[in-house]
Amino acid sequence: MRLSRPQIQDLALGVLGILLFLLGWELIGFYKLAGLTWPRFSTVMEYLFDPSRRGLFGRAMGASFSMILGGYLLGFLIGLGAAMLSYTLKPMQPGIDRLASTINAIPPIALAPLFIVLLSREVTGMAIATINVFFVIYVAATSGLEKSRQNHRDLFKVLGASKSTRMLRLDLPAALPSIVSGMKYATPAxxxxxxLGEWFGASRGLGLLMVSAMQNFQIPLLWSAVFIASAASLIAFGLMSLLERFVHGRFS
Amino acid sequence: MSPETAINVDHVGMVFTLDDGTELTAVRDVDIKIGKGEFVALLGPSGCGKSTILRLVAALEEASFGRVTIEGQDPAELSRAHRLGVAFQDHALLPWLTVKDNVALPYKVAGKKVDTTRVKELLELVGLGKFAGARPSQLSGGMRQRVSIARALVLRPDVLLLDEPFGALDAVTRRHMNVELQRIWAEDEVTTLLVTHSVEEALFLADRVLVMTGRPGTVAMEMKIPFARPRDPSIQRTPEFHAMADKLTLALEPEA
Amino acid sequence: MTGFATRARGFLAKYWGVIGVLLLWQGWVWAKDLNAIVMPQPLDVVRDLVTNPGIYLSNAALTLTLAALGLVMGMALGTAIAVLAWTSRLLSGILIPLGLIFSSVPVVALIPILARLLGYDVKTVLAIVVIISFFPAFVFTSAGLRALPPGSEDLFRVFGSSPWQRFIRLVLPSAVPSWMIALRLSAPPAVLSAMVAEFLMGTSGLGYMFRQSAADFQTDRAFGTSVVATAISVLCFTLATLAEKRVNARWS
Incomplete structure (x- = not known):
């Protein structure tokens, strides 16, 4: 892929921005401009990549990432399933819409105790992730399923397509760009x-690490845990953006 | 007209109810019989209801009065049996499928095994053998319409419905596509209903031209086209062709 | 009579899902004969809400004030920086990628860091809401400032307008729809992050109230807090959506 001149400029400025951000982080820490609770970037990196902490971060990442992945997959399946249901059974749609937006409106703080009682402390994070992802995917998929064009629908009707054939060969492919965009926005969610779920009571994971480090003034640990979570989310988001670009090129 | 009636549009009227509750009559008392293997063009200005007639035959709409039958059956039964072929003005190709897969789509929708030789032959017939693996976005407008016509024919339908298939193309490409369609149609001579607003297109392709005018639309005139098949593009320059074209044009604009 | 019947049917069509979940909850508590400390019934929650409205109202008012104030400040700051970046190719090239990165990072994860940096304080809650509302405002306003109606810029040039006039009469107005999207997107997270911050730091407001009642095993009150939090979050979202619709109706 060849880049045009403005694209190269954009890229260079973007990289410059990130470098300036990291430099700012380093200098604020170095001159203690924000007090003792702002560590230098280099301190955080040293702390993060110290071999003796590999086990600590590895365990926390394993716990959190498996909850995130589990919640993501579950939320994706439920969201897509609910969207397909409300698309196929139109009279149910207003009710499912309202239920989905009500569930989404309940702040995670309010949901957490419910999940702790209903499920367990350990999977509360996964359950909240599921709900967050569910809503984004549900909204994206319902709007995507409406996107098949009228002439395509006419074509399938004239060809005598059954409901399931039309769903599989027309509605779902036509919805794919919206669904993949939804998948992208569902990653930070x-x-x-x-x-959040881990803050409300898990015994493992990055969230727990953050809260305990915050309460115990373990500044580099706190920043490291936040850094890992942010970087991982950003990488996942970036990969999803690539997938989105590919799908948008092919399916629309 | 051939002795056996394939498509029977029997005194059909169509009334739409608009959002504000008022009723709009799109077509009134339209009576059309199309013989088996006959190519009929429905010619008319936009808004005369000619597309409504095609949509009734395609089982996309239900008539308010009268009824439409194809070989004695309800059109919906033919569509359920995958016996209808259709091409729209907008090619309606699926952008995520290759040319080959778009042509094979009717097999998949019908739940049948794809006959790859038939798909290949049809692609050759429409002159796109080399583009089997291309995607619709990589083709020109004329090529997309050829794919769409190949798709309409792939299951050897009982009835072929063409709704302004070349309406979005430029004049030169359009004339070229008419010659192509004429050649492709001659292979199978399937019963065909073509909806168009182009006098030359109707004359060149059809065995019989019906002129629809007015709001609500009715059939104002019928003309048999005597040219023998296969037709050479040169017939379009004969005085006979021009005389018929003038007559049809006059029928389209009675008040002028 | 028939009017009532149609309205009741309309209500049922929209809310059967929500009603169904509430009935399931009540039925489940009855069937399992659960202890009220573990899982209150919907009726208990309603009773506490009705008998102690004062405590709910005062805490909700506090949280809502913080969220609204933070939202307004964050959006103002985001807009100001976006306008600043718009004036310079260099600044926008550096700031926009950073803004995009931060808006796709789970910003809520920054709460522990900010809490440690700024101290456990009401002002910290405000700062957190400001930061969370800042990024969408910055990203969307930046995009809006660049999305001028086609041809309009030439028109203004032909009229010989000064750059300042062009900015006030063309650029700023065409950014308004994007700005409204940012408002709609930021409103629910503003309320949520205010509550999460209150919960984590234990300062005041709904988040604190929730944490206290959960710690004291007043589960009916904890759930009551959830209900109030949900109501506030729905209210904010609805208001922001209405505002967006009204503005868009005037703008296009």
Missing amino acids: AFIGAI
Whole structure:
């Protein structure tokens, strides 16, 4: 892929921006401009990549990422399933819409105790991630399923397509760009859900690490945990953006 | 007209109810019989209801009065049996499928095994053998319409419905596509209803031209086209062709 | 009579899902004969809400004030920086990628860091809401400032307008729809992050109230807090959506 001149400029400025941000972080820490609770970037990196902490971060990442992934997949399946249901059974749609937006409106703080009682402390993060992802995917998929064009629908009707054939060969492919965009925006939502859930009482994971480090003034640990979560979410988001670009090129 | 009636549009009227509750009569008392293997063009200005007639035959709409039958059956039964072929003005190709897969789509929708040789032959017939693996976005407007016509024919339908298939193309491409369609149609001579607003297109392609005018639309005139098949593009320059074209044009604009 | 019947049917069509979940909840508590400390019944929650409205109202008012104030300040700041970046190719090239990165990071994860940096304080809650509302405002306003109606810029040039006039009469107005999207997107997270911050730091407001009642095993009150939090979050979202619709109706 060849880049045009303005694109190269954009890229260079973007990289410059990130470098300036990291430099600012380093200098604020170095001159203690924000007090003792702002560590230098280099301190955080040293702390993060110290071999003796590999086990600590590895365990926390394993716990959190499996909750995030589980919640993401579950939320995706439920969201897509609900969207397909409300699309196929139109009279049910207003009710499912309203239920989905009500569930989404309940703040995770309010949901957490419910999940702790209903499920367990350990999977509360996953459950909140599931709900967050569910809503984003449900909204994206319902709007996507409406996107098949009238002439395509006419074509399938004239060809004598059954409902399931039309869903599989027309409605779902036509909805794919919207669904993939939804999948992209669902990644930070899954991270937020899992971390919030862990704040409310998990015994493992990055979220727990953050809260205990915050309470115990373990500044580099706190920043490292937040850094890992942010970087992982950003990488996942970036990969989803690539997938989105591919799908948009092919399916629309 | 051939002795056996394939499509029977029997005194059909169509009334739409608009959002504000008022009723709009789109077509009134339209009576059309199309023989088996006959190519009929329905010619008319936009808004005369000619597309409504095609949509009734395609089982996309239900008539308010009268009824439409194809070989004695309800059109919906033919569509359920995958016996209808259709091409729209907008090619309606699926952008995520290759040319080959778009042509094979009717097999998949019908739940039948794809006959790859038939797909290949049809692609050759419409002159797109080399583009089997291309995607619709990589083709020109004329090529897309050829794919769409190949798709309409792939299951050897009982009835072929063409709704302004070349309406979005430029004049030169359009004339070229008419010659192509004439050649492709001659292979199978399937019963065909073509909806168009182009006098030359109707004359060149059809065995019989019906002129629809007015709001609500009715059939104002019928003309048999005597040219023998296969037709050479040169017939379009004969005085006979021009005389018929003038007559049809006059029928389209009675007040002028 | 018939009017009532149609309205009742309309209500049922929209809310059967929500009603169904509430009935399931009540039925489940009855069937399992659960202890009220573990899982209150919907009726208990309603009773506490009705008998102690004062405590709910005062805490809700506090949280809502913080969220609204933070939202307004964050959006104002985001807009101001976006306008600043719009004036310079260099600044926008550096700031926009950073803004995009931060708006796709789970910003809620920054709450522990900010809490430690700024101290456990009501002002910190405000700062957190400001930061969370800042990024969408910045990203969307930046995009809006660049999305001028086609041809309009030439028109203004032909009229010989000064750059300042062009900015006030063309650029700023065409950014308004994007700005409204940012408002709609930021309103629910503003309320949520205010509550999460209150919960984590234990300062005051709904988040604190929730944490206290959960710690004291007043589960009916904890759930009551959830209900109030949900109501506030729905209210904010509805208001922001209405505002967006009204503005869009005038703008296009």
